[in-house]
Amino acid sequence: MTNVPSPPWRKQRRQIKPQLSQELIVETGLRIVDEEGIDALSMRRIAQELDTGPASLYAHVSNKEELIELIYDLAVGEIRLPETVGSWQEVLRAFATESHRVLTAHADLAKAALANIPTGPNALRIGEAVFGLLIGAGLPPRDAALALDRISLYISSDAYEESLHYARMRTSGIDDPVEYITGFIGQINAYYKSLPPDEFPNTTKYADVLTSDDGVTRFMYGLDLIIAGLEARMP
Template sequence: MVDRKDPQDVPAPPWRKSRRPAQARRQLSQELIVETGLRILDAEGFDVLSMRRVAQELDTGPASLYAHVSGKEELLELIYDRVLSEIRLPEPDPARWKEQLREYAVEMHDVFRAHADVARAALANIPTGENSLRAGEFTYGLLIAAGMSPREASLAMDRLTLYLVGDAYEGSVHYARMRAAGMSDPAEYFESFVAQIVSYYGGLPTDRFPNLAKHVDELTASDGEDRFHYGLELLLDGIEARMPKP
């Protein structure tokens, strides 16, 4: 009787390419789709993100994603809300409202910087997710508890949020330009960008634009962080000026 051996016991010939071990496919879920979308957004930018690109990354077809996410618009909302989950919120203290708003704004600024293109997702949609609502409740409730009327607090919260998102959006535009130029070092990109501004403004006709031409060094002296904090203090001082006096 012939002893039949397991075919796997026979060594493969040296000229045959070795097979890569099969990767177990992860179970599709909304969480997995959102995490994959965020990874693509961070690595490749807003313009590359699509349902088809996410499906490609997950080694599946786009149709299989729609059981968990209705389309790109909802995916962007979910990605934005996922990013906002990284913001740490303190217990509201109305006596320290200005300090707490400053800390909240800086925290959001840092989170946006870590996910450069996510601000474009914020501008494209009205945030309604759990973490978006959590951030809104903190800001709105803190201002009301500090003495602002609900109407004025709503306006202050709206303008502060728009400033934070707008500042992050400007940064995302620069990152897109940096990628398009084939550059990977932000410091190198911004040095080149500022040099172009200095050259252009410095060459303006001084009879028509005397201040822009003369003070070009002052116009370009502050970096993005300095400008962000300056604008934030302007907003906070403005809110403080409208806060009812004790």
Template sequence: MTDIPAPPWRKARRANAPRTVLSRDLIVATGLRIIDSEGLDALSMRRVAQELGTGPASLYAHVENKEELLDLIYDEVMGEIRVPDPDPERWLEQLRELIMDEFRVFRAHADIAKVGLATVPTGPNALRIGEGQLAIMLAGGVPPKVAGLMVDRLGLYVSSDAYEGSLYITRQRASGKDLESFMGEFFGQVEEFYRGLPTDRFPNLVAQIDNLMNPGGVERFEFGLDLILRGLASCVEEATGPTTKG
């Protein structure tokens, strides 16, 4: 049997869109997607609600406010970081691998570094990372006080480096250009400026411009991290004393 068409003068009834079932996980995932695509400044409870096709008031049954949402998003990102089981024979290598993985994750979610700065870890994933760092260092013989200080310093090093990267991405978004084009143009202008400096006043800056400009972001991060870890290893050597061969 063929359905009878509706008269042309009668408006067709639109089917109601299925209601989104809200949950804390969905709100957090939506918030993270906004931060990754548009930056931290674009995030608001209203914006998340719009993305989910609901009103801001409906979010408050799951998340108290924007501050709590940011804490939850931050901890969600920290959940992507791998933490190895401590191996005393490889502790320094393991710590380096862990920090490099943090660096990778923070670069993938650049604006999240703004949340990590001046934030005391309280979420389960952030606590897992702090616990893992301590376990690795203590297994390697790092003095407890040094290990405690190093957890703070390493977190600051990762967050500050990623934060600098997020500032460039913010400029890139405002320029309307893709990231590669923006960075190439920006640093090309920086290099041109330095090469044009008067050599009688700034001979070293002009002469060393290639060494100042050429290393990429990952290479720069690894350079600083290796210096930090070298200093940490020396603390273990001082604590244990020189090895005497009989």
């Protein structure tokens, strides 16, 4: 019955647009970032998506910079903080891998964290939890503060690098990430092996080692190095 048209003499109802709000603007912005990347984001583009004028958006968001901060904090809200069971090393490792998973799921949004200090409610909640974890483990507050900053930067930069590879993959016309990475690493490997051995003895000899591990292994290796460094600074 839902497909039966209304009689022509009845007044046709216009489709009511959703009421404009900061929440709607931010959710629309995150969708654009997910589909096309952060460089495609603009107030005009969001206005087009919402069928309104750019000027109407400024009643809810002051500028593009604030919009990006709000979009970033919305995405960060998806991070599930691990339960505080087990060692602090295990909890920190679980937090880092979960944060990396969320950031890589949103195109190149990690770029927004590289030159900013996130101050949104979700980012503050996560920062408080990790900062408290490190202090509770016995790390002096100054070391805990510096560690929080370095860990956040490590996660964001690694996630952003991964997004760059996905962007290159899309422009290359290859749809399979495994196929793209295999071809990309294969080219690097062949190039290393073609270098003059007398000038680059280690690079040519260990070309297979230099190009063998995948992104997950490299991320976890770096994370383990950070955790080992924090362990060494514990009283």
